[in-house]
Amino acid sequence: MASANWPEKKTWSYLRDRIDRVDGPVKATGAARYSYDVNRPGMLYAKVLYSQHASAKINGIDLSGAKSMKGVKATWRDEDLIGSEVQYAGQMLAAVAAVTEELAQEAVKQIKVDYEVKKPQVIDDDPEYADDRASRREEGNLEEALKGAEVVSEGEYGLPVVTHCCMESHGQVAEVKDGELHLWPSTQNVSRYADQMGEQVGIPGNKTHVNTQYMGGGFGSKFSHDKWGIVGAILAKQSGRPVKLMLDRDMELMAAGNRPSAYSKVKVGVKKDGTITAMDEEVWGTGGPANYRPPPFPYVFTGVENWRQVGRRIRTNRGGQRAWRAPNHPQGCLITMAAIDDAAAALGMDALDFFRHNTQLTERPDVYREELDVAADMIGYRQKAHPRGDKTPGPVKRGLGISMHQWGGLGHPSECDLTIHPDGSVECKIGTQDLGTGTRTVINIVVAETLGLALEDIEVKIGKSAYPQSGASGGSTTVGGVSASSRLAATSALNALLDVVASELGVSANELEARYGHIRVKGDPTKAVSWKEACSMLGPSPINKKGVNDRAESREKGLIDGGVGGVQMADVSVDTETGIVTINEMVGVQDCGLVIDLKTAESQVYGAMIMGITYSLFEEAVYDRTTGSMLNADMEFYRLAGLQDVGDLRVHMMGGEKYAKRGVIGLGEPPVISPGAAISNAVANACGVRVPYLPLTPERVTDALEKGGMSV
Amino acid sequence: MKPFEYAAPNTLEEAIGLLGEKWGEAEVLAGGTDLVTALKQGIMEPDRLVSLKNLTSLQQVELREGTLHIGAMAPLAAVSENSTAQEHFPSLVQAIEGIGSRQIIVHGTVGGDLCQRPRCWYFRSGYGLFGQHDGESLVLNGDNRFHAIFGNEGPAYFVHPSSLGPALIALDATLIAVGPKGKERTIGAGDFFKTPQNEDERETVLRPDEVVTEIRVPLHGLKNATYEVRHRQGFDWPYVTATVAFQERGGTASDGRVVLGHVAPVPWHSEKASQSLNGQALNEPTAKECGQAAIVGAKPLSGNRYKVQLTKTAVKRAVLSAAGIEQEA
Numbered sequence A: 001m002a003s004a005n006w007p008e009k010k011t012w013s014y015l016r017d018r019i020d021r022v023d024g025p026v027k028a029t030g031a032a033r034y035s036y037d038v039n040r041p042g043m044l045y046a047k048v049l050y051s052q053h054a055s056a057k058i059n060g061i062d063l064s065g066a067k068s069m070k071g072v073k074a075t076w077r078d079e080d081l082i083g084s085e086v087q088y089a090g091q092m093l094a095a096v097a098a099v100t101e102e103l104a105q106e107a108v109k110q111i112k113v114d115y116e117v118k119k120p121q122v123i124d125d126d127p128e129y130a131d132d133r134a135s136r137r138e139e140g141n142l143e144e145a146l147k148g149a150e151v152v153s154e155g156e157y158g159l160p161v162v163t164h165c166c167m168e169s170h171g172q173v174a175e176v177k178d179g180e181l182h183l184w185p186s187t188q189n190v191s192r193y194a195d196q197m198g199e200q201v202g203i204p205g206n207k208t209h210v211n212t213q214y215m216g217g218g219f220g221s222k223f224s225h226d227k228w229g230i231v232g233a234i235l236a237k238q239s240g241r242p243v244k245l246m247l248d249r250d251m252e253l254m255a256a257g258n259r260p261s262a263y264s265k266v267k268v269g270v271k272k273d274g275t276i277t278a279m280d281e282e283v284w285g286t287g288g289p290a291n292y293r294p295p296p297f298p299y300v301f302t303g304v305e306n307w308r309q310v311g312r313r314i315r316t317n318r319g320g321q322r323a324w325r326a327p328n329h330p331q332g333c334l335i336t337m338a339a340i341d342d343a344a345a346a347l348g349m350d351a352l353d354f355f356r357h358n359t360q361l362t363e364r365p366d367v368y369r370e371e372l373d374v375a376a377d378m379i380g381y382r383q384k385a386h387p388r389g390d391k392t393p394g395p396v397k398r399g400l401g402i403s404m405h406q407w408g409g410l411g412h413p414s415e416c417d418l419t420i421h422p423d424g425s426v427e428c429k430i431g432t433q434d435l436g437t438g439t440r441t442v443i444n445i446v447v448a449e450t451l452g453l454a455l456e457d458i459e460v461k462i463g464k465s466a467y468p469q470s471g472a473s474g475g476s477t478t479v480g481g482v483s484a485s486s487r488l489a490a491t492s493a494l495n496a497l498l499d500v501v502a503s504e505l506g507v508s509a510n511e512l513e514a515r516y517g518h519i520r521v522k523g524d525p526t527k528a529v530s531w532k533e534a535c536s537m538l539g540p541s542p543i544n545k546k547g548v549n550d551r552a553e554s555r556e557k558g559l560i561d562g563g564v565g566g567v568q569m570a571d572v573s574v575d576t577e578t579g580i581v582t583i584n585e586m587v588g589v590q591d592c593g594l595v596i597d598l599k600t601a602e603s604q605v606y607g608a609m610i611m612g613i614t615y616s617l618f619e620e621a622v623y624d625r626t627t628g629s630m631l632n633a634d635m636e637f638y639r640l641a642g643l644q645d646v647g648d649l650r651v652h653m654m655g656g657e658k659y660a661k662r663g664v665i666g667l668g669e670p671p672v673i674s675p676g677a678a679i680s681n682a683v684a685n686a687c688g689v690r691v692p693y694l695p696l697t698p699e700r701v702t703d704a705l706e707k708g709g710m711s712v
Numbered sequence B: 001m002k003p004f005e006y007a008a009p010n011t012l013e014e015a016i017g018l019l020g021e022k023w024g025e026a027e028v029l030a031g032g033t034d035l036v037t038a039l040k041q042g043i044m045e046p047d048r049l050v051s052l053k054n055l056t057s058l059q060q061v062e063l064r065e066g067t068l069h070i071g072a073m074a075p076l077a078a079v080s081e082n083s084t085a086q087e088h089f090p091s092l093v094q095a096i097e098g099i100g101s102r103q104i105i106v107h108g109t110v111g112g113d114l115c116q117r118p119r120c121w122y123f124r125s126g127y128g129l130f131g132q133h134d135g136e137s138l139v140l141n142g143d144n145r146f147h148a149i150f151g152n153e154g155p156a157y158f159v160h161p162s163s164l165g166p167a168l169i170a171l172d173a174t175l176i177a178v179g180p181k182g183k184e185r186t187i188g189a190g191d192f193f194k195t196p197q198n199e200d201e202r203e204t205v206l207r208p209d210e211v212v213t214e215i216r217v218p219l220h221g222l223k224n225a226t227y228e229v230r231h232r233q234g235f236d237w238p239y240v241t242a243t244v245a246f247q248e249r250g251g252t253a254s255d256g257r258v259v260l261g262h263v264a265p266v267p268w269h270s271e272k273a274s275q276s277l278n279g280q281a282l283n284e285p286t287a288k289e290c291g292q293a294a295i296v297g298a299k300p301l302s303g304n305r306y307k308v309q310l311t312k313t314a315v316k317r318a319v320l321s322a323a324g325i326e327q328e329a
């Protein structure tokens, strides 16, 4: 019997190898069809009318102008909103489906909305605007600890609201055919995308079919069908024709989710030897009209004995927050890591020594110490390090910064259906989705590894709700979920095959193994049959097995686990005459247990670091305080980093028995957490002053230099 | 986007005949890198576009009798790759090389760069050229981090987006504009730009029925350079540019010109900074002083004080670069 446990390293064929993503060629050539690319015969185009005002009562929405236009086939308005209020500019009011995109756009302009405009509130960084009720959490005796500290440092740290800015906006193509609803959405949640749609569209769930083969990014913003998903389906039903409804970029940035802001005042007390003894935080920020949960504090250094957090929500007329790649961690990380870095500087202790010393206050001291050492070697920390403030002459200062982060990443519930056909072909179905992370590739590797076959011998089918249920891709849970379910399914199918082959060969199934395209007797490769031959012994009926990832069981078996640490370091230059920050080099050292594909794993980390550099240097949702409208709801002023902006990035995935034996752990989120803190700390190390808030733009950097008496 | 009529005439005369008497009736279409965006944003809604793409004679870049003649329809790349420009007008080449992305440099034209509309995010969001709401300036009360620090008495607070304008002014360039009946005007680059006082005015002295046909840059032997302060490397505008030009003899400057970009509703010729160079030895202190002189009279708005510091630095670095002095990193 083959065991479902991960094989020993010496027998790995694909695991931890550098394998190209299997769908790379179709993506690179444009053959891959994203939701945006799906075109159905007779399809209509839907356009959305959104609120121009951030705060207003809607007295009426008059669709007659749009309805009377030739070519307009269906309309919708939000009945519930009439007589009530919009919460933010960009909120959906109505929609039109027409025979061309241009016509739909024109028709939307004909819709008349009777607004009673109110004064909006979009300011999110001034605690004066916060709710009166604060949340409080504390442990130990803060006052005492601060009094007893060798050094108490104080600082302000913060990050603005940023959006997900997925390359493909939200939306779907919907079609009603023979009473059944077919959807091609851009979603992170194929299996359950349509769960609550049925009732609102009037088509039951068992007649709803979701198909997402390729999608252009979600980052936590695409779990739900959203109102526009329902509306698209309603328009399709109304018109009897397929309808494509994809958000335009402006509405995407205003309405389709964002990362809440966090601004803080922090005090840190440390002992002479560098041990952190006290941390005190006041934090405020906005999630739009939605709730606000203060970010984790103290972050990573959860063993700090005395601490307090007072959190306040600022309610704003801005689009509501959604999970943004590692929800709340980038905020928590920046605030804690920058505050303790300032404490190290105040104490006059080298930052690396300081972080290393305080790993005792974390949940994974060994892992962090190892990672700090690896990262330090990679970036040449000991050679380059200097105390805060680069004292070399000239306006351009250079500095290093460190950050540490943590994440869970335990695989989600997932089911896999695996078939071995008598002709030797193998088919693997999972109702999961590939967000661009390499999910398809990972499943392919796991099944090929388990069956001893080549990658191209396996057909991986994902992205349909008709396939066995698999969790939404959030919380870095996908790789664990699908690798466990596919490993379990493939193992059990293989065992069924081994039984058949064993009786044909007159050996016990326990003596057999699947390797190099053969079923063979362990230790005696001469006694072997080819995979095809073996499968032909099945007669007419294929083997079909299910693999179910039960999280607790899989964890026990060592198939998957949760809980990782990572370290990043940045080497930056700051032009103190212009405030321009340049990334010279950045290293990411990450643990994710057993690495299935080193290449796609590293790519995840590279991508996360680029996303992190983007929010560190450029990104921010800017709102006008008078009108409440978003001023940069486009790709011009909503700035993202380009290749020339990211510097030299290097990644190291922790490996070896100690890490691999924990099984597979998720990776999507952890590496996006640290860049803000690593870069902010590097800037402080370079120019000698802390720039309180991200992004580190010329205006913020020059302002901090001036206030710190460092301007030139 | 509002539907429009599209014309691609074969002669200049025909093209001019198709333009309107008032702004907004018809627009000249060159490379379209700005205009098409503006159409999509709904901030320009002409009834007709008059494409100049068939007027191939307007695409030439030629050295004749000590003057570089640049056709208004010449792609930006045709200038930055021109050997005369590279040798004599580094400030112009640098201004082009800084622009957005390779695609824009290849597709955008010189005439289009000079006539492009402001990037002000209030303007681009549909609040009009001056960014007003209920008769009040949203810019003054709102987020003006990218707005003007000079010439900002209002109602215009935007910055002129052209980086080529300052270079052409510093290099004594002239523009040729042709109107109805072939009527030709020669306009000094410095006189071409103007600060509109009404929403329906434009940012240049061009008339609605005129086409810019050519830009002439004389070889006056000026040392020159442009320095940009640019945050994001790809696909973006600079925060500030400074073009500096002067005659140099024996390490001393005369006939100085300092023209700033992206700091005022027009390319901003700094008299004081220009004069500060004259008779001075070209060295770091002179460059620094020139930078200081350039910011005299700056009136930052609530959120763009940092641009004063950036301007000072850009000017200093442009002077050093024009003088061929290596700067300390």
Ligand SMILES: Cc1cc2nc3c(=O)[nH]c(=O)nc-3n(C[C@H](O)[C@H](O)[C@H](O)COP(=O)(O)OP(=O)(O)OC[C@H]3O[C@@H](n4cnc5c(N)ncnc54)[C@H](O)[C@@H]3O)c2cc1C
Pocket (backbone or CB within 6 Å): B027, B028, B029, B030, B031, B032, B033, B034, B035, B036, B072, B073, B076, B098, B099, B100, B101, B104, B107, B108, B109, B110, B111, B112, B113, B114, B115, B116, B117, B161, B162, B163, B164, B206, B210, B211, B212, B213, B235, B236, B237, B238
């Ligand atoms: C991402 C990005 C970054 C950029 N960065 C910079 C930068 O750093 N510095 C900079 O200077 N520019 C920058 N630009 C602007 C770019 O240089 C201009 O978009 C381009 O030069 C316009 O040329 P075009 O031929 O495409 O003009 P079009 O878009 O065709 O026209 C622009 C305007 O000029 C008018 N026009 C064009 N030609 C004539 C003519 N011959 N006579 C009369 N009117 C005419 C048109 O009617 C229209 O109003 C950037 C643009 C983008 C998109």
